[in-house]
Structure formats: C-alpha cells, structure tokens
Amino acid sequence: MAEEQRSVLLESAAQFPVPHGVTLSYGTAGFRAEASKLSSTLFRAGIIAALRSLKTGCTVGLMITASHNPVGDNGVKIADPDGSMMAQSWEPFAEALANAETPECLVELVFQFVKEEGITFGGERPAEVLLGRDTRPTGEALLEVSKQGIKAIIGVVPLDMGIVTTPQLHWMVWRKNKGLNALELDYFMQLSESFRCLIEMVPEGITKQNFDLRLIVDGANGVGGMKLEQLKELLTGQEIQVRNACKQGLGVLNERVGADYVQKEKVAPCGFGPNDIGLRCASFDGDADRLVYFRISRVNINSVDLVDGDKILSLFALFIKEQLHMLNSGIKDLKNALPASLGIVQTAYANGASTDYLKQLGLEVVFTPTGVKYLHKKAAEYDIGIYFEANGHGTILFSEDFLSKLQEKKNYFAASSAGSDPLKACLRLLAVSSLINQAVGDAISGLLLVEAVLQYMGWTVQNWIELYHDLPSRQLKVKVADRTAVITTDAETQVLRPFGLQEAIDAETAKYDRARCFIRPSGTEDVIRVYAEASYQEAADSLAQSVSQHVDRFLGLQSLK
Ligand code: NG1
Numbered sequence: 001m002a003e004e005q006r007s008v009l010l011e012s013a014a015q016f017p018v019p020h021g022v023t024l025s026y027g028t029a030g031f032r033a034e035a036s037k038l039s040s041t042l043f044r045a046g047i048i049a050a051l052r053s054l055k056t057g058c059t060v061g062l063m064i065t066a067s068h069n070p071v072g073d074n075g076v077k078i079a080d081p082d083g084s085m086m087a088q089s090w091e092p093f094a095e096a097l098a099n100a101e102t103p104e105c106l107v108e109l110v111f112q113f114v115k116e117e118g119i120t121f122g123g124e125r126p127a128e129v130l131l132g133r134d135t136r137p138t139g140e141a142l143l144e145v146s147k148q149g150i151k152a153i154i155g156v157v158p159l160d161m162g163i164v165t166t167p168q169l170h171w172m173v174w175r176k177n178k179g180l181n182a183l184e185l186d187y188f189m190q191l192s193e194s195f196r197c198l199i200e201m202v203p204e205g206i207t208k209q210n211f212d213l214r215l216i217v218d219g220a221n222g223v224g225g226m227k228l229e230q231l232k233e234l235l236t237g238q239e240i241q242v243r244n245a246c247k248q249g250l251g252v253l254n255e256r257v258g259a260d261y262v263q264k265e266k267v268a269p270c271g272f273g274p275n276d277i278g279l280r281c282a283s284f285d286g287d288a289d290r291l292v293y294f295r296i297s298r299v300n301i302n303s304v305d306l307v308d309g310d311k312i313l314s315l316f317a318l319f320i321k322e323q324l325h326m327l328n329s330g331i332k333d334l335k336n337a338l339p340a341s342l343g344i345v346q347t348a349y350a351n352g353a354s355t356d357y358l359k360q361l362g363l364e365v366v367f368t369p370t371g372v373k374y375l376h377k378k379a380a381e382y383d384i385g386i387y388f389e390a391n392g393h394g395t396i397l398f399s400e401d402f403l404s405k406l407q408e409k410k411n412y413f414a415a416s417s418a419g420s421d422p423l424k425a426c427l428r429l430l431a432v433s434s435l436i437n438q439a440v441g442d443a444i445s446g447l448l449l450v451e452a453v454l455q456y457m458g459w460t461v462q463n464w465i466e467l468y469h470d471l472p473s474r475q476l477k478v479k480v481a482d483r484t485a486v487i488t489t490d491a492e493t494q495v496l497r498p499f500g501l502q503e504a505i506d507a508e509t510a511k512y513d514r515a516r517c518f519i520r521p522s523g524t525e526d527v528i529r530v531y532a533e534a535s536y537q538e539a540a541d542s543l544a545q546s547v548s549q550h551v552d553r554f555l556g557l558q559s560l561k
C-alpha cells in the first residue's frame with residue numbers, strides 16, 4: 001500500500017509545480033493569493049483535507065473562496081468534522097506541504113506526518129471530502145485540481161457540492177457527520193422553518209402592523225445574493241429585495257459592493273441610491289459568511305449609518321438574555337429552573353462602546369485574537385456562546401448538553417401549568433439554535449435572525465442604531481517589508497516586537513481622551529493593520545495616522561532597501 005501511495009502522490013504532484021517566489025501561509029482564514037498562483041496549493045489542500053478525513057474517520061470540507069478579496073484572487077479553507085475551521089495543530093503541516101518545493105519533498109512530508117499522526121492509508125473507515133466553491137470564475141478549475149489532490153490519497157472520495165456559500169459547506173459537513181440530511185434543500189428548509197417558528201411567536205400586539213417588513217440586501221455580486229433569491233421563495237412574513245445578486249454580466253464580485261466595503265468605507269454599495277434613504281438594508285461579503293446592516297444617511301447621501309457586527313451581537317445578546325430570563329421566570333421549584341452560562345466573545349476591533357454596553361447588561365465579555373477560529377473555540381466553552389467580529393462574522397453556539405436540557409424542559413412545560421412564558425422561551429431558543437448556523441458565521445441565517453428579533457422587539461432600524469453610540473474609530477493599513485516582524489500578545493492589543501513600538505503607540509494614545517489604539521499583522525493581506533478609537537473622529541484619525549507613521553518608521557517599505 002505504502003509503495004502504491006508513494007507513486008500515486010509523486011505522479012500527481014508532478015502535474016502541479018509550486019510557482020517560484022511564492023510563500024504561502026495558512027493565515028486568518030486559510031490560503032489566499034492571486035488565483036493563477038494557486039494550482040499547486042489547491043492540489044495540496046486536497047491532500048491535507050483527505051488526510052484530515054482519514055485521521056478523524058469523518059467527512060471534512062474544502063471550500064474554494066477568497067471571501068471579500070478582489071475577484072482575481074482565490075483561496076481555500078478546510079472545515080473539520082464539526083463544521084469549524086481545521087484544527088490549528090494541523091496548520092504548520094498545511095503550510096509546510098503548501099510550500100514543499102518538489103514532489104519528493106511533498107511525499108516525504110506526507111509520510112512523516114502520517115506516521116506521527118498514526119494515520120493509515122486505505123483503512124476500513126470511510127473517508128470523504130465535501131467540496132464547495134463560490135462564484136469566482138477560477139473556482140471550477142481549482143476545484144478540479146483539489147479533487148486530484150483528494151484522489152491522490154488512496155481510499156478518500158471527493159464529493160462536489162457545487163457553488164455554495166462558505167457557511168453552507170460548513171453546515172453540510174457538520175450535518176453529514178451527525179448522520180442528518182445535508183443537502184442544500186435541507187439547509188433552506190431548516191432555515192425557513194425555524195424562521196417561521198420565530199415569527200409566529202412574535203408577541204401579539206407588538207407593533208406587528210407597523211413593522212416595516214421591507215429589507216434590501218446587497219449580495220456583493222457573489223454567491224450569497226444568489227442563494228438568498230432561492231431561499232426567499234420559501235419565506236413568509238418578509239419582503240426581501242436582493243440587489244447585486246450575481247447575475248451574468250452585471251457587476252463584479254466585491255467591487256464597490258459587499259459587507260467589507262460597506263463596513264470599512266462606511267458608504268453605500270453600488271446599486272443603492274436616494275430612493276433607499278431611511279430603509280433597512282443589509283450587505284453580505286463575497287462568500288456570505290459576513291453580514292452588516294446599514295441605512296443610507298438622510299444627512300449625507302454618500303455615507304451610511306452602519307450597523308456592524310458589534311451591534312448585531314448586541315441585539316442577539318439582548319434577545320437571548322431576555323429569553324433565558326423568561327425561561328426561569330415564575331418557576332417556584334428551583335429544580336425546574338434551567339440556569340445557563342452565557343458568554344460573549346469579541347476581538348480588539350470591537351468598538352469600545354459595544355463592550356461597555358454588553359458589560360452594563362451584566363454579561364460576561366471575553367476577548368480573543370482576530371479570526372473566527374479563535375472566537376468560535378472560546379464561544380464553544382459556554383452553554384450559549386455568542387461571538388462576532390466587528391466586520392460582521394459571527395454566530396451563536398449552543399452546547400449539546402444545554403440543547404438536550406432545553407428539549408426536556410420544553411416537554412415538561414408543555415405538559416405542566418407552569419405558565420406560557422417559560423414554554424415560549426424554550427421554543428424560541430430551540431428555534432434560534434436551528435436557525436443560526438452552529439458550524440460557522442453565516443450571513444443568510446444571521447440576517448433571518450436579525451429580522452425575527454427586530455420583529456419580536458417591534459424595533460425600527462433607528463431603535464437598533466440607538467442601542468449605544470459607537471466611539472469614533474479609524475482603521476488604516478501600512479505596507480511593510482515583512483509583516484511577520486510584528487509579534488503581539490494579550491489578544492493582539494500589545495506589541496512585543498519590534499522593541500520600542502508599543503511604547504511609541506502608548507505615547508501617542510496618551511495624547512487623547514478615551515483613546516485606544518493597537519496594531520497587528522493581517523493574516524490575509526501583506527499589511528500591518530492599525531486601529532484607533534477616541535472620543536471624537538479627528539482624534540481617532542490623527543491617532544491612527546501618527547501610529548501608522550511609527551509603524552512605517554520601524555518596519556516600512558524603505559527598510560527593504
Ligand atoms: P486580517 O486580514 O487577518 O485582518 C480579516 C479580518 C478578520 C477575518 C479575516 C478572514 C478585519 C480587521 N480582519 O483578517 O476579522 O474576517 O479577514 O476573512 O476585519
């Protein structure tokens with residue numbers, strides 16, 4: 001078997017040589033680069049996913065996307081059996097394999113790794129990799145290359161799920177490993193049914209008649225808009241209009257559209273104009289794992305009132321907290337109560353005003369480094385963990401144990417006379433757990449939950465915006481010779497290397513009232529990101545600017561010379 005495996009690998013790897021001068025890192029969200037440089041990477045990602053499937057004895061996923069990057073880029077992320085990002089302990093191997101210079105080096109690495117991990121080729125256990133891709137024109141060819149990588153590991157089978165959103169693919173992997181139906185139609189049915197259930201339980205009389213059901217969604221000219229068009233046929237009680245829905249010849253993926261553009265530039269995407277002033281609008285990113293809301297400003301038509309991931313998180317936290325309270329309200333016998341740990345997970349990019357708001361609600365807020373792989377892991381430590389990045393990537397995780405207790409309680413409350421509030425809270429929490437993607441942040445399911453919660457509260461977008469007022473902030477990026485020269489600690493809020501840079505940042509920050517500033521190397525672009533926050537906009541701008549200059553002085557491109 002080993003000899004056969006060796007020769008299959010050698011032969012197929014020779015078809016996909018590594019391009020010169022390209023070094024890839026697994027980054028915040030898998031491998032990403034200009035698409036023409038990615039054949040060898042996608043082939044190797046196929047091998048990695050196949051080995052991961054052999055190791056776990058489960059189905060894993062391989063998603064071909066570069067999310068919000070320009071259309072000319074592409075990339076790949078691997079999903080673990082529970083639908084989360086591939087275990088970080090495998091990232092060094094993934095990087096080494098992607099950068100292995102020759103087929104011989106590749107084979108050596110694979111065999112050494114397989115030995116260390118105790119993986120058996122062609123074993124008894126079924127091994128399978130689900131493949132998905134977004135709408136990028138290079139996706140199809142790269143998918144074929146990944147299939148070659150998967151098939152180069154004897155006994156592993158690729159299964160093409162076609163064009164899907166990133167969260168759909170993660171959801172399919174998660175469901176499949178639970179032995180549940182995992183097709184796209186199952187996804188649509190689950191979302192539409194749990195949404196209907198939540199809408200049916202909107203309290204009577206809650207401004208139902210006055211609630212504006214209209215919602216306009218920017219699909220970023222990508223896969224998310226396309227899927228929402230399909231799903232919306234199954235939805236009742238919502239008037240969704242999709243723009244930038246990836247129609248042939250109309251609009252370029254992520255070009256002046258999409259959640260990243262709206263959030264970072266604070267402007268309306270293409271296709272939105274004066275007729276939309278005041279309406280509730282939302283935007284997806286290119287692979288539909290990020291969601292932000294916005295409203296075109298009445299004051300300045302070129303800008304938007306942004307409702308970012310922090311505010312989506314706050315809305316969800318408020319709703320879940322209320323349901324947990326209702327669940328235990330009026331319960332006299334303590335043994336019938338269902339206490340739950342509720343954790344909120346943010347990153348340093350969360351606006352300080354959102355953190356203050358959440359803490360003032362009495363919630364436990366914790367911080368992790370940037371990247372959903374960190375947030376997700378932390379959120380999974382609670383009965384209910386809510387995580388969001390400010391850019392709109394996040395979800396709500398329910399522990400299996402808590403869900404089974406909720407089921408029991410539901411049956412108990414349905415049969416007893418404990419009152420209807422605890423039963424309704426149970427039903428709502430169960431519906432949320434099936435609506436919101438348990439595998440990864442999902443713009444489509446997040447959008448439906450926002451709509452259901454707004455209807456439940458009877459809130460306009462204005463009510464939501466007023467939940468708290470963001471501190472003015474500014475994000476900049478600085479091109480540097482080597483971004484790996486920056487090493488941070490404390491959830492990326494402190495710089496350890498280069499020496500002296502943190503002191504310079506502290507000195508600048510001290511000049512402003514209520515100011516906060518940090519820098520970190522991007523995991524998806526060749527830049528250092530600078531984030532500053534202060535009590536007024538000019539202060540945030542000038543702090544970000546002066547810290548960028550320090551970054552440039554310490555590490556700038558001139559040090560290339
Ligand atoms: P990097 O490039 O590491 O900052 C960006 C986002 C992350 C995450 C990843 C993956 C910011 C500041 N960073 O990572 O939050 O979403 O892309 O897409 O938005």
Ligand code: ZN
Nearest residue numbers: 067285287289
């Ligand atoms: Zn994305």
